[in-house]
Amino acid sequence: MTQKPVVFIDGEAGTTGLEIRERLAPLPVTLHSVDHAHRKDPAARKEAMQAADLVVLCLPDDASREAVEMAAELGDASPRILDxxxxxxxxxxxxxxxxxxxxxxxEAIAIAPCVANPGCYPTGAIALLRPLVEAGVMDAHYPVCINAISGYSGGGRSMIEAHERDGSPAFELYGLKLEHKHVPEIHQHAGLKRRPVFVPSVGHFARGMIVSIPLHLDDLNGNVSGEDLHNILEKRYAGQDHVRVLAAEPKLSAEALAGSDRMELRVHANTQNRQALLTARLDNLGKGASGAALQNIRLMLGLNAA
Structure with a gap:
C-alpha cells in the first residue's frame, strides 16, 4: 500500500488553518500536528516540517518568512511549501x-517546491483582468479601478469578534490610503503596467465576496462590446471546474456562494452608454482562501480533483 503523504499545517489554529484542516480530514493524507503548548516552539515546528511532505503555512507575513527560512535549513529534507x-x-x-x-x-503548481496561495480579492480581480490584457482589448496601462466587498470572516479574529457583537457597522470602507497589501499581487499577475486603484470594503455578513471593475468600452481596444468581453472570458475558462462565466444579472448577492469553492464571472454592459462592469463573485474563505489551498494541495500531492 502506498504511504499517505504527510501534511503539517503551521498556524492551524487560525481561521484559514482550521478550515484547511477540516477539508483535509476526508482525504488520503496524514495530518501531522504540534502539541498546542508547543505550537510556537521553533524546535517542535522544525521537527514537524522534517516529518512532512508538504507544509501549509497559515501565518502572518513575517512569521511565514521565518518559517520558510526554517524549512530551508533542513536542506535535502526540506518539505514542499504552500504559503x-x-x-x-x-x-x-x-x-x-x-x-x-x-x-x-x-502543471507548474503540481511540481513546484514552493507555491503562494492567492489572496481573496486578487483571485477575482486577476481572473477578470488578465484574459482581457492577454487578448489585447485592455491596454496594460489602462487606469483600472477595483471595488470589492467581503464578508467579515476574512478579517481575522478581531474583525470577526467585532462583527459578531451587537452594534457592528453594516458596511465599512477600508484601505483608504490606497496601499492595500493585495495591490502588488493584482498589479503583477493581472499583467498590468499601471498600478490599479483598489478600494476594499467589509459588510456585516460572514462569508462571500464580490469584486467589481467598471470599464469605459471606448477606452478599450478594438471597439469591443460587452458581449466580446464575455466571450473572451468564456473562452479562457472553458472546461474549468472552479471558474464559471455566466450571464449578467440585474443584481448580485455577495453571500450567494458562501460555502462554495466556485467563482462566477460576469460582464454587465450598457450598449447605449458604452459602459461595462466586470464582476467576480466567490466565497472569501472558499476559492478566496482554504478552497484555493485545497485545490493546490490536491495538485501538489497528486490527488484526484474533487
Missing amino acids: ASTAFRTAPGWVYGFPELEAGQA
Missing part, C-alpha cells in the same frame, strides 16, 4: 497558486 500569506505572492522562485491563471499553471 497562505501575502509574503511570497510576487516573489521570484515561487509559483502563483491560481491554477486557472494561464495554460500550464496547474
